[in-house]
Amino acid sequence: MNVIKYNLFPGGAHHCITLSYDDGRAADIRLAELFRENGLKATFHLNSGRLGMGDVITADQIPEVYRTHEVSCHMVTHPFPTDNPDISVLEEIIEDRRTFEAACGYVVRGMSYPFGNYNSHVIDLCRTAGMEYSRTTLSTKGFGIPQDFLTWHPTCHHNENVMDRLEHLYDFDKHGRMRLLYVWGHSYEFDNANNWHVIEEFAKAAANREDTWYATNIEIVDYINATKALRVSTDRTMVYNPTAIEVWFTINDQAVSVKPGETFKL
Numbered sequence: 001m002n003v004i005k006y007n008l009f010p011g012g013a014h015h016c017i018t019l020s021y022d023d024g025r026a027a028d029i030r031l032a033e034l035f036r037e038n039g040l041k042a043t044f045h046l047n048s049g050r051l052g053m054g055d056v057i058t059a060d061q062i063p064e065v066y067r068t069h070e071v072s073c074h075m076v077t078h079p080f081p082t083d084n085p086d087i088s089v090l091e092e093i094i095e096d097r098r099t100f101e102a103a104c105g106y107v108v109r110g111m112s113y114p115f116g117n118y119n120s121h122v123i124d125l126c127r128t129a130g131m132e133y134s135r136t137t138l139s140t141k142g143f144g145i146p147q148d149f150l151t152w153h154p155t156c157h158h159n160e161n162v163m164d165r166l167e168h169l170y171d172f173d174k175h176g177r178m179r180l181l182y183v184w185g186h187s188y189e190f191d192n193a194n195n196w197h198v199i200e201e202f203a204k205a206a207a208n209r210e211d212t213w214y215a216t217n218i219e220i221v222d223y224i225n226a227t228k229a230l231r232v233s234t235d236r237t238m239v240y241n242p243t244a245i246e247v248w249f250t251i252n253d254q255a256v257s258v259k260p261g262e263t264f265k266l
């Protein structure tokens with residue numbers, strides 16, 4: 001019997017690196033540029049109600065500062081979502097979407113939980129407001145694909161020995177599964193701790209790695225969803241891809257891909 005495994009990222013890569021930074025403060029300018037220079041992709045979670053306050057990025061700056069990256073929601077006023085009425089949670093996400101969609105020109109579909117605060121009801125509200133993923137603040141130290149993107153637990157904060165995690169991302173995996181390194185934090189922490197060298201070293205070391213896909217959060221969600229949308233024949237010799245994304249997988253340990261709208265045939 002043919003064996004098909006969804007174990008490859010785009011290009012047939014086994015590894016993926018993504019970054020996730022909250023609150024939209026001015027230090028994002030330096031961080032976004034650092035990532036860009038090194039070919040890394042990040043997602044920046046902003047609060048639309050704080051734009052232009054203190055040293056927070058203004059709405060006008062958004063397209064330039066975050067170009068090549070993803071902008072997503074962090075709720076208008078940075079509340080504890082579990083302490084708020086449903087209408088407030090919904091409105092704070094939808095208002096973020098309205099602002100960032102106007103600034104960025106794409107549909108905003110993700111977020112991170114302010115204070116890492118959520119419960120199962122908040123998850124339902126996020127989904128209703130159009131969110132397809134939301135990041136928590138619970139580090140797993142691991143490299144797995146999340147069970148549920150609306151409780152997307154990161155690998156580590158950048159202060160949690162991120163270089164060690166980068167090294168272990170490339171440990172031999174005898175099962176050949178996809179491995180994802182997800183690093184999160186706040187850019188202003190580098191100013192406060194005077195430790196920009198931590199992320200500069202990481203960015204250099206993480207760049208230009210073979211067998212690695214550099215992606216924003218939503219690109220990962222879309223890709224994993226595309227693998228789940230593949231339709232496989234009973235004898236596993238045909239794989240139909242009804243999505244708009246080229247999907248890679250192994251069949252009998254051979255890496256192959258199926259283009260959008262096409263059927264792979266063994």
Ligand SMILES: [Zn+2]
Binds near residue numbers: 023074078114
């Ligand atoms: Zn925050």
